[in-house]
Amino acid sequence: MPTDDAAPTSFDLDHFLPYRLNSLADRISQALARLYETRHDLSVAQWRVLAWLHHREQLTAKQIREATRMDKARVSRAVQALEDRGLIRRRPSPEDQRRHELRLTEAGLALLEELIPEARAWEAELVAPLSVDEYRQLFELMARLEGQLGRLEGE
Amino acid sequence: MPTDDAAPTSFDLDHFLPYRLNSLADRISQALARLYETRHDLSVAQWRVLAWLHHREQLTAKQIREATRMDKARVSRAVQALEDRGLIRRRPSPEDQRRHELRLTEAGLALLEELIPEARAWEAELVAPLSVDEYRQLFELMARLEGQLGRLEGE
DNA sequence: GGGAAATGGTTGCATATGAAACCAACAGGG
DNA sequence: CCCTGTTGGTTTCATATGCAACCATTTCCC
Numbered sequence A, B: 001m002p003t004d005d006a007a008p009t010s011f012d013l014d015h016f017l018p019y020r021l022n023s024l025a026d027r028i029s030q031a032l033a034r035l036y037e038t039r040h041d042l043s044v045a046q047w048r049v050l051a052w053l054h055h056r057e058q059l060t061a062k063q064i065r066e067a068t069r070m071d072k073a074r075v076s077r078a079v080q081a082l083e084d085r086g087l088i089r090r091r092p093s094p095e096d097q098r099r100h101e102l103r104l105t106e107a108g109l110a111l112l113e114e115l116i117p118e119a120r121a122w123e124a125e126l127v128a129p130l131s132v133d134e135y136r137q138l139f140e141l142m143a144r145l146e147g148q149l150g151r152l153e154g155e
Numbered sequence C: 001g002g003g004a005a006a007t008g009g010t011t012g013c014a015t016a017t018g019a020a021a022c023c024a025a026c027a028g029g030g
Numbered sequence D: 001c002c003c004t005g006t007t008g009g010t011t012t013c014a015t016a017t018g019c020a021a022c023c024a025t026t027t028c029c030c
Helices: A017-040 A044-056 A061-068 A072-084 A106-126 A132-153 B017-040 B044-056 B061-068 B072-084 B106-126 B132-153
Strands: A088-092 A100-104 B088-092 B100-104
Touching: A017 A044, A017 A106, A017 B017, A017 B106, A017 B132, A044 A061, A044 A072, A044 A088, A044 A100, A044 A106, A061 A072, A061 A100, A072 A088, A100 A106, A106 B017, A106 B132, A132 B017, A132 B106, A132 B132, B017 B044, B017 B106, B044 B061, B044 B072, B044 B088, B044 B100, B044 B106, B061 B072, B061 B100, B072 B088, B100 B106
Parallel strands: none
Antiparallel strands: A088 A100, B088 B100
16 A cells, blocks of 8 residues: 655656556557457447357346446447347347347357457457466456455445 | 467456456546546546646646647647636747647646645555555556557557 | 648547436335 | 336437547748
């Protein structure tokens, strides 16, 4: 816990974690988004929905919302777009007509089988300068921050 | 460089760096943005402009754009809003009439003297679960990724 | 010097997004 | 069973933002 408490004035954004983190994440996200968007015409939200469906097979919008922490509306729109493109199928849940069960279609699966390796390759290039250990540590640290964030929000 | 090359299908977004990083950064940024916004009615862009001006004393829009990597337009609008509120002053540069020199006003400075400690305190809470060393390492790793990103973009 | 290209900054436009209102289906007391 | 409250999901509205066109000034080069 670096408490540089005293320091009265001088403030450098470059040493401010939220700023640095956000600016790095934005850059990464945008670079990657270009890849999804130009090559496959997918938004980030759409890609996330697809990826989760690939991972979990069958989900409802709510579950995706919880997994990704995206806004209701954002999920809803992504789902709609994907359905329109025939990449996912959506049918009312038998036990609750409000819910819709979402699944990949064949086309969706095919697209993902193409996309995932691309994404992985891109990530690999990005993290090339990190050792395996450093890579792991980065995740560790992020997880720790997420935990703390949850604690801070949860009160 | 974790090359888990083979792995044909299974893909978990939670282990995908761009996703995790972005989602963490977004959460942090939003939480903090609420602080700026509700307490001082500042957008993130505006906060960044102010913070840089606090740090560097006098800057042009372009310099801010370079420092923050924000869009021209975003900077321009933030600057305008800040000027309207009397938090910064803007005057044409003597040696180039296109440029405007930006500076904090007294009011702007006063606001920052209030805001900066708040921001610092918030950050301190966030990173409370990290040791000083881990905190440093996190910056180190982020810097490494930024470097790589630059390399990837620059070709 | 004078026209072409470059540069700092602003504005118009299209799109993405979050918040809130809304709608339909379900749950639970009375 | 109704009637109220809740919940999954959609839609509407206001705002933020990136891109591109634009304007004014400066610089380059002949």
